[in-house]
Amino acid sequence: MSRNVSSSSVLIENPSVKFSSAPERPPLRHLGRPSLRRSASDTRRRARGEMPRVLLLVPSYTRVVEPSPERSSFRTLGLDTFEVMKRAGTPIGLLRIAAGARLAGFDVGIVDSPFAGWEQERRVVDLGGGSSLLRYGLDDTQLRALIEDFDPDIVGVQCIYTVQWGNARALADLVKDIDPAIVTVTGGSHPSGDWQYAVPDSPYDHVVINEADQTFTALLQALTEPDGDIDAVPGIAYRRTDGAVVRTTARSPWFDLHLAEIRKQGVTEVLIEDDHLLHDPLYAMSVCELLRKHDLPWVDDAERRNPNFRNILAAMRSGLTCRALIKAMADGGCYSVYLAVQSANEDSLVESGKPRLNAFQQATGEIVEMFTEYGIQVTGGFMPGFVNPPEQPGGEPYIESLEQIEKTIDYAVTLMGHGMAYANPFIVTPLPGTKMWDFQKDYVVRHYDNGWSHEKATMATDKWSAEDIERMRLELLVRANGPDKVTEMVRRGTWPVDA
Structure with a gap:
């Protein structure tokens, strides 16, 4: 059941929890507790003249190794085993939010577990029929040592793959084992898109929804500053003391400032292109209010199915050919x-x-x-x-x-x-x-x-x-x-x- 709490948040009472991790995994130990609204340890740190410490992590990953499907091309080649590929990439999202947090004065560290422990791999779950779930990256002992050594006030964990959500949940549980007072935050494609289940079904105190470049820093400030207000941070979700899930709408002050700036530069109207206003009506309402505030009339161009093709057509009219573009590349x-x-x-x-x-x-x-x-x-x-x-x-x-x-x-x-x-x-x-x-x-x-x-x-x-x-x-x-x-x-x- 959903209803409006105020003009800036949405409440989901008694959220239903659907499966999000393998039943063979050990049960989590830190589920269902109210989200922490303050970082208790940062007060002591500030008293010593230090800034709050924030540790950003990519969780260790898992992949399936199993017999190749019967009657498949792999069997014909003599490849009797199929393995999901290992993957690790530059954590651009974490680097972006770390840059903003550091500019705001926070002491930030980053650990990319799959990359740091690339050569380490072991079986964690027997899936039956000769199939196994393998884990690669840093193990729990190594992660615990890193976390304890960094001594963070806040831990943020990236989860960009749905298939790795169970690993992200387990990492939050490990952090809470080390110290339940550490504030845990997650973001990325999976928890952003499935926040209404991710919040009640994990030990994370907060989920940052969608783009986090400025939201994450605002959340850090709300968690650590004396007058910090979690509900004033746009685009996050958390658990109340009664178990209900609150999502603050992304009526962001930076969008307000952006509109004010372009108005100063002489912009007189706005074109909203390739959007769907009913996808998030509350957010659409907040956008309309800001456009009215800055006296910016607007037109909706959503009926144009592929507006990006206009750029292609314009390039063609100017004489640019595909060959010329490829040669330039x-x-x-x-x-x-x-x-x-x-x-x-x-x-x-x-x-x-x-x-x-x-x-x-x-x-x-x-x-x-x-x-x-x-x-x-x-x-x-x-x-x-x-x-x-x-x-x-x-x-x-x-x-x-x-x-x-x-x-x-x-x-x-x-x-x-x-x-x-x-x-x-x-x-x-x-x-x-x-x-x-x-x-x-x-x-x-x-x-x-x-x-x-x-x-x-x-x-x-x-x-x-x-x-x-x-x-x-x-x-x-x-x-x-x-x-x-x-x-x-x-x-x-x-x-x-x-x-």
């Missing part, structure tokens, strides 16, 4: 690109809100040839397994057939003939907080936190099983790339993209 040092081709089926693309241009095979083949001509390696991305909501309530959903996926496999093979270096298929996986997420949950047959990801199917329909989609993905890998490349990929654990 090569001259600038680009040696590899990733083309999100996705599907050979226009219906699959259009029904999911993606551009149908991706399915124009002749044009895409010519672009691949141009990149190759200028020495730029092309990896093509493909997505089998579209399951899309009906256009009208009560209508039939769109479910991509296995025959349509076969066309995408043929498309990948064709583009390899045009010079594409690798074909990289990822199974369609819903993103938290999107329309697809809410709709596709009804098709989920596997638990997200068991390590399933866009390399492992989570959904099944009356047209195909999860195993069918996995076999189709492996078929695309082998038919498009060839046995040698796939074998090398498995050996390395990632694509061999060379400069």
Whole structure:
């Protein structure tokens, strides 16, 4: 049940908690407690002339290793084991919010656990049937030592993958084991999109929703300053003492300041482009109030399905060609690109809100040839397994057939003939907080936190099983790339993209 608490927050009373971590995991020890509204330790730290300490973490990750599917292309190659790839990347989000927090005077540290413990891996869950969930990154002993040594007042944990939410929850539990008075905060794609379940179903005191560059610093200040007010921080969610979840709306003061500044610069009206006002009506109301405050009339351009194409058309009218752009990329040092081709089926693309241009095979083949001509390696991305909501309530959903996926496999093979270096298929996986997420949950047959990801199917329909989609993905890998490349990929654990 949801209702307005005030003009600046939303309350969810008695939030229902859906599964968000594997049942084989140990139960969490610090669930259900009211969110901390103050950092108790920062007062003592300030008394010593020190600034509050903030530790930002990427949790250790898990992945599935299991027998290859029966009757799959991997079995034909003699690859009897399938492994979800390991991954680690520069934590841009944490670096951005750390920069803002440091400018505000906070003492900030960052630990990227998967990268720091890349070579460490061990089995944490036996999934049965020869399948295992492996954990890589720093272990709990190492993480505990790092946290205790840094002695933080506040710990922030990034969770950008739904499949790693269980690891993020477990890390918050570890922090609370060390000291329940440490304030825990999480953000990233999963908790942002699924905050109404992430808040009651984890030991985190606060979830920062969506962009956190300024919100996180505002939250730190509210937690550590004598007159700090959590409810004045826009775009966060937390638990009240009665268990209800409060989300403050993102009526941000910086947007107010931005409008004031552009008004000074002579802007007389605003164009709101490619938006959906009913996605978050409370936020839309706050935007309207600010526009009225600054006397900025506005026009809605949402009926234009692809406003970004205007830039492409303008570039074409000015005489810019695709070849000239690709040459400029090569001259600038680009040696590899990733083309999100996705599907050979226009219906699959259009029904999911993606551009149908991706399915124009002749044009895409010519672009691949141009990149190759200028020495730029092309990896093509493909997505089998579209399951899309009906256009009208009560209508039939769109479910991509296995025959349509076969066309995408043929498309990948064709583009390899045009010079594409690798074909990289990822199974369609819903993103938290999107329309697809809410709709596709009804098709989920596997638990997200068991390590399933866009390399492992989570959904099944009356047209195909999860195993069918996995076999189709492996078929695309082998038919498009060839046995040698796939074998090398498995050996390395990632694509061999060379400069």
